[in-house]
Amino acid sequence: MGIKIRLARAGAKKRPYYHIVVADSRSPRDGRFIEKIGSYDPMLPSDHADRIRLRAERVTHWLSVGALATDRVAKFLGKAGLAPMPVFPEQPIQSLPKKKAQERAAKAAA
Numbered sequence: 001m002g003i004k005i006r007l008a009r010a011g012a013k014k015r016p017y018y019h020i021v022v023a024d025s026r027s028p029r030d031g032r033f034i035e036k037i038g039s040y041d042p043m044l045p046s047d048h049a050d051r052i053r054l055r056a057e058r059v060t061h062w063l064s065v066g067a068l069a070t071d072r073v074a075k076f077l078g079k080a081g082l083a084p085m086p087v088f089p090e091q092p093i094q095s096l097p098k099k100k101a102q103e104r105a106a107k108a109a110a
Contacts, residue, residue, distance in 0.1 A: 004023065006069070007020060019038070037062065037106055040052050074086040
C-alpha cells in the first residue's frame, strides 16, 4: 500500500480550499483518507500566516513511516523546513518567439 501526502479539495465553486491529508494512493482525491495534517487556502495572500498550516509532528511521523508527498505538498514542506526542498527542472519559456522568428528579428536588427 503506497501512502501519499496530498491535497484534497474542499470549499465552494470558484473558492478553493484544500486539506493536506495522508491517504492511500489508490483512493480518490477527495475520498477516503487516513489523517488530516494541515490545510492550504490559496485565496489568502502569499505572505499570510494562515495560507498554509501544517502539524509538523504528524508530517515528520508520516515521512518517517515512508509516505511520499506530491509535488505541490513537497514544495510546502520544503518551505516549512520539514523536508528537503524538491528540485524541479527549469520550465520552458513558451512566450519566446520560435526559431524562424528569432532569425528574422536578428536579420532585421543587423
